[in-house]
Amino acid sequence: xxxxxxxxxxxxxxxxxxxxxxxxxxxxxxxxxxxxxxxxxxxxxxxxxxxxxxxxxxxxxxxxxxxxxxxxxxxxxxxxxxxxxxxxxxxxxxxxxxxxxxxxxxxxxxxxxxxxxxxxxxxxxxxxxxxxxxxxxxxxxxxxxxxxxxxxxxxxxxxxxxxxxxxxxxxxxxxxxxxxxxxxxxxxxxxxxxxxxxxxxxxxxxxxxxxxxxxxxxxxxxxxxxxxxxxxxxxxxxxxxxxxxxxxxxxxxxxxxxxxxxxxxxxxxxxxxxxxxxxxxxxxxxxxxxxxxxxxxxxxxxxxxxxxxxxxxxxxxxxxxxxxxxxxxxxxxxxxxxxxxxxxxxxxxxxxxxxxxxxxxxxxxxxxxxxxxxxxxxxxxxxxxxxxxxxxxxxxxxxxxxxxxxxxxxxxxxxxxxxxxxxxxxxxxxxxxxxxxxxxxxxxxxxxxxxxxxxxxxxxxxxxxxxxxxxxxxxxxxxxxxxxxxxxxxxxxxxxxxxxxxxxxxx
Amino acid sequence: xxxxxxxxxxxxxxxxxxxxxxxxxxxxxxxxxxxxxxxxxxxxxxxxxxxxxxxxxxxxxxxxxxxxxxxxxxxxxxxxxxxxxxxxxxxxxxxxxxxxxxxxxxxxxxxxxxxxxxxxxxxxxxxxxxxxxxxxxxxxxxxxxxxxxxxxxxxxxxxxxxxxxxxxxxxxxxxxxxxxxxxxxxxxxxxxxxxxxxxxxxxxxxxxxxxxxxxxxxxxxxxxxxxxxxxxxxxxxxxxxxxxxxxxxxxxxxxxxxxxxxxxxxxxxxxxxxxxxxxxxxxxxxxxxxxxxxxxxxxxxxxxxxxxxxxxxxxxx
Numbered sequence: 001x002x003x004x005x006x007x008x009x010x011x012x013x014x015x016x017x018x019x020x021x022x023x024x025x026x027x028x029x030x031x032x033x034x035x036x037x038x039x040x041x042x043x044x045x046x047x048x049x050x051x052x053x054x055x056x057x058x059x060x061x062x063x064x065x066x067x068x069x070x071x072x073x074x075x076x077x078x079x080x081x082x083x084x085x086x087x088x089x090x091x092x093x094x095x096x097x098x099x100x101x102x103x104x105x106x107x108x109x110x111x112x113x114x115x116x117x118x119x120x121x122x123x124x125x126x127x128x129x130x131x132x133x134x135x136x137x138x139x140x141x142x143x144x145x146x147x148x149x150x151x152x153x154x155x156x157x158x159x160x161x162x163x164x165x166x167x168x169x170x171x172x173x174x175x176x177x178x179x180x181x182x183x184x185x186x187x188x189x190x191x192x193x194x195x196x197x198x199x200x201x202x203x204x205x206x207x208x209x210x211x212x213x214x215x216x217x218x219x220x221x222x223x224x225x226x227x228x229x230x231x232x233x234x235x236x237x238x239x240x241x242x243x244x245x246x247x248x249x250x251x252x253x254x255x256x257x258x259x260x261x262x263x264x265x266x267x268x269x270x271x272x273x274x275x276x277x278x279x280x281x282x283x284x285x286x287x288x289x290x291x292x293x294x295x296x297x298x299x300x301x302x303x304x305x306x307x308x309x310x311x312x313x314x315x316x317x318x319x320x321x322x323x324x325x326x327x328x329x330x331x332x333x334x335x336x337x338x339x340x341x342x343x344x345x346x347x348x349x350x351x352x353x354x355x356x357x358x359x360x361x362x363x364x365x366x367x368x369x370x371x372x373x374x375x376x377x378x379x380x381x382x383x384x385x386x387x388x389x390x391x392x393x394x395x396x397x398x399x400x401x402x403x404x405x406x407x408x409x410x411x412x413x414x415x416x417x418x419x420x421x422x423x424x425x426x427x428x429x430x431x432x433x434x435x436x437x438x439x440x441x442x443x444x445x446x447x448x449x450x451x452x453x454x455x456x457x458x459x460x461x462x463x464x465x466x467x468x469x470x471x472x473x474x475x476x477x478x479x480x481x482x483x484x485x486x487x488x489x490x491x492x493x494x495x496x497x498x499x500x501x502x503x504x505x506x507x
Numbered sequence: 508x509x510x511x512x513x514x515x516x517x518x519x520x521x522x523x524x525x526x527x528x529x530x531x532x533x534x535x536x537x538x539x540x541x542x543x544x545x546x547x548x549x550x551x552x553x554x555x556x557x558x559x560x561x562x563x564x565x566x567x568x569x570x571x572x573x574x575x576x577x578x579x580x581x582x583x584x585x586x587x588x589x590x591x592x593x594x595x596x597x598x599x600x601x602x603x604x605x606x607x608x609x610x611x612x613x614x615x616x617x618x619x620x621x622x623x624x625x626x627x628x629x630x631x632x633x634x635x636x637x638x639x640x641x642x643x644x645x646x647x648x649x650x651x652x653x654x655x656x657x658x659x660x661x662x663x664x665x666x667x668x669x670x671x672x673x674x675x676x677x678x679x680x681x682x683x684x685x686x687x688x689x690x691x692x693x694x695x696x697x698x699x700x701x702x703x704x705x706x707x708x709x710x711x712x713x714x715x716x717x718x719x720x721x722x723x724x725x726x727x728x729x730x731x732x733x734x735x736x737x738x739x740x741x742x743x744x745x746x747x748x749x750x751x752x753x754x755x756x757x758x759x760x761x762x763x764x765x766x767x768x769x770x771x772x773x774x775x776x777x778x779x780x781x782x783x784x785x786x787x788x789x790x791x792x793x794x795x796x797x798x799x800x801x802x803x804x805x806x807x808x809x810x811x812x813x814x815x816x817x818x819x820x821x822x823x824x
Contacts, residue, residue, distance in 0.1 A: 049708070051707075051708070070707070070710075071707055071708045071709075071710055072710040072712070075709075075710045076710070081708075083708065085704065086705075087702070087704065087705035087708050087709075088702065088705055089697070089698045089701035089702050089705055089706070089768065090701055090702065090768070091697065091701050091764070091768050091769045092694075092697070092698065092701065096694065100698060100705075100706075100709045100711075101709045101710050103691055103694065105691065108690065109685070109689040109690060110688075110689045110690065110691060110694060112689075
C-alpha cells in the first residue's frame with residue numbers, strides 16, 4: 001500500500017464530517033472515491049493533502065504513519081491534488097501557475113523560458129490551445145480547469161488526488177485526461193479519482209470506495225464486481241427512514257409560478273415547470289445539474305435568453321432579490337446559509353427582522369428594538385428556534401436552528417413563494433425532520449415551495465411532485481408516491497435515460 | 508487585439524499620456540518650467556515620494572496595508588541623524604543601520620500581523636502611533652542639525668538638471684522591477700496577494716511571505732527617510748508625517764490591485780512623476796499649495812474609477 005487511511009474521523013462545529021473512514025491505495029491503480037453531497041469526500045481529500053488534520057485515526061504513507069500539518073508537508077511527501085476550488089493566481093501566467101511550487105531559476109532569477117517550455121509539455125497532453133504566456137484571469141472556466149490539472153500532473157507525484165477534475169471540461173479534454181491517467185497508472189502512480197459521473201468511474205477506475213454520511217459504505221471494492229445499481233444504492237443507501245409528511249391540500253388549479261420553455265445565459269434549455277399554491281415541488285438532480293442556477297435565474301441572477309417566466313399568470317422579469325421580495329413576495333433560502341443566508345455575527349432578532357426593517361421603521365426612520373422583538377417573536381415560537389434569547393448571536397446556534405432562522409426571516413417578510421435550496425445539509429436527523437415538518441406546515445398555510453435537494457430520502461418524504469434535472473434541463477417528472485423504493489428508482493431512471501443518450505466521455 | 512484595447516490593458520498608459528500632455532502644457536504656459544533649475548527641483552522632490560510609494564506598494568502587493576510607513580520614516584530619520592550627531596557613527600555605517608532599523612520596524616509589523624491573524628490595517632495603525640511616540644520621546648521634537656557634509660552635498664548637488672539624490676531611487680526601482688518580475692520571493696509575494704488559498708496549497712508559506720512584505724516596506728520607508736534627511740540637510744522628527752496619503756496615492760494611481768496580487772513598479776513611478784508635475788505646476792502658477800491635497804484626492808478617485816472601467820472594458824475583471 002502506498003497510502004492507507006485508518007479509521008479517520010473529523011468533526012466540524014455541528015457536523016461529524018468523517019466518522020471512522022478507511023481507504024487503502026495501491027501503486028498503479030485508479031481508485032474511485034464516491035458519495036453524495038456532504039458524504040465527506042472533500043474532507044477526506046483535504047486531510048490527505050494536509051489542509052485539515054484528523055481528530056483521530058491514522059494516515060500511513062508506505063506503511064509509515066505521517067502527520068501533515070500543512071499542504072507543504074503533503075507536497076513534500078509526493079502528494080499532488082486537483083481540488084474542487086479554483087486554486088490559480090489570476091494575475092499570473094498559465095506557465096507560472098503550473099510551476100508555482102518550484103519555479104525554475106537561473107542565476108537566482110526566475111527562468112521564464114524554461115517555465116513556458118515545461119508548462120507547454122504538460123499542457124500539450126491535454127489541450128494545445130492554451131497559451132502558456134496568457135494571464136489565467138483571461139481564460140475560460142474550462143481552460144482554468146485544464147491548467148489546474150496540468151499543474152497537478154507536473155509535480156510528477158507518486159500519489160495524485162483528483163476531486164471532480166472533469167466537472168467543467170469538455171468530453172474531448174476528458175478523454176485526453178483519461179488517456180493520461182491510464183498512462184500514469186502504468187507507470188505506478190496511485191490515483192484517487194472523485195467524480196459524480198458513474199460512466200466515468202466505470203470507464204477508468206479499478207476499485208471504488210464509497211462514503212455515506214461520513215462513513216464507509218464500501219472500502220476498495222473492485223469495479224469488476226460493481227454494477228451501476230449497486231453503486232447507486234451504496235451511495236444513497238437505505239437511510240434512516242424519514243417520516244413522510246401528512247397530507248397537504250395543494251390547490252392544483254392555482255399556478256403561482258410558471259416557467260415556459262425557459263432558456264438562460266447559464267445554459268438552461270427549455271425549462272418548463274409549474275408551481276401551485278400550497279405545493280412543495282421537488283427539484284432533484286446531482287451536483288452540476290443546474291438546480292441552484294435555475295433558482296438564481298428566476299430571481300434575476302442570470303439572463304433569461306428565451307421563453308417566459310410567469311407569476312400569478314402574468315409574464316415577469318425579476319431584476320434582483322429586492323424586487324423579488326418587495327414586488328412578488330418571492331423568497332430564496334440559499335444552500336450556503338453561512339455565506340449567503342445569514343449574518344452570523346448578528347443576533348437572531350436582527351437576522352429575522354432584516355427583511356422587514358423598512359416596515360418596522362417608525363418616527364424619523366428609527367427602528368425600535370422592542371418593536372423588532374415583537375415582530376420576530378411569533379416566528380421564533382412557531383418555528384421552535386432554540387435560542388437562549390433573541391439577542392443571541394446566530395453564529396452560536398446549531399446548524400438546524402440557523403436554518404430555522406433563515407426560514408423565519410422569509411416568513412416574517414410574508415413571502416408567498418419560497419425557493420429552498422438544500423435546507424438540511426449538515427443537519428442532524430432530528431432537526432432535519434423538524435425542518436421537513438415546518439416546510440409542510442408552511443405549505444398548508446398556502447405558501448408555495450420549490451425544494452431543491454440532492455438528498456433522495458428527503459425528496460421522497462417531503463415533495464408532492466419531483467422534477468428531475470440533469471445537464472441544465474428537466475429530464476422527467478415523478479409523481480411522488482412517498483415510497484422510497486419506487487420513487488428513487490423512478491428518479492434514477494430519468495437520469496440514466498438521458499445519460500445513456502450522451503456519447504460516453506471515456507477515452 | 509485592436510491597438511486601443513492593447514493600450515488600455517497596460518495599466519499605466521493613461522499616466523504616460525497625462526505626463527506628456529501636462530509637461531507640454533506647462534512648457535507652453537510657464538516659461539520657468541523648462542529651465543534646468545526647475546527640472547532639478549522637480550526631480551529632487553520626486554526621490555523621497557517614489558520610495559514612500561514603493562514602501563506601500565509592496566504591502567499592497569501581498570494584500571496588506573502599512574499605515575505606519577510615515578511613522579517608520581520619522582523614527583528612522585531621527586535615529587539616523589541622532590546616531591551620527593550624538594553618537595558619532597560614521598555615515599557609511601549609519602546608512603545600513605538606518606535601513607536595518609526600518610526593516611526591524613517592518614519585521615514587528617509583519618510578525619504581529621502574520622501571527623495574530625489580526626488585520627494588518629489595525630496592527631500598523633497601532634504601531635504607527637508607537638513608532639511616532641518613540642520618535643518624539645527620544646527627540647522631544649527637536650531636530651538634529653549637524654549632518655555630515657558628504658550627506659548634505661549628496662542631497663543638494665547636481666549634474667546639470669540631474670540631482671545626485673536621484674541615483675538611489677533609480678537603483679531601487681531597477682531592483683524592485685527585477686524582484687517582482689524575476690525572483691522567487693517576489694513572485695511568491697504576489698501569489699499570496701493574488702490568491703492566498705492557492706498559494707497555501709502550493710506550499711508557499713503565507714506567514715513568511717507577509718512578514719517579508721512588511722520587512723521590505725519598512726526598509727523602503729527607511730531609505731525614503733535617509734533621502735529626506737539628505738535633502739533637508741537635517742534630521743527632522745516631522746519627517747514622514749505627511750507621507751500616508753502619498754504612499755497610497757502612488758501605487759493606486761499606478762494601477763495596483765487593492766485586493767492584492769498586482770502592483771506596477773513602472774505605474775507607481777509614473778504616478779509619482781505625475782504628482783511631482785502637478786505640485787510643480789501649481790507652484791509655478793502660484794496656486795495655494797493646500798490645493799495640492801485636494802487634487803491628489805481627486806486623482807486617486809479618478810484612478811480607481813479608471814482602473815475599474817478598464818477592467819470591465821477589457822473583460823479582465
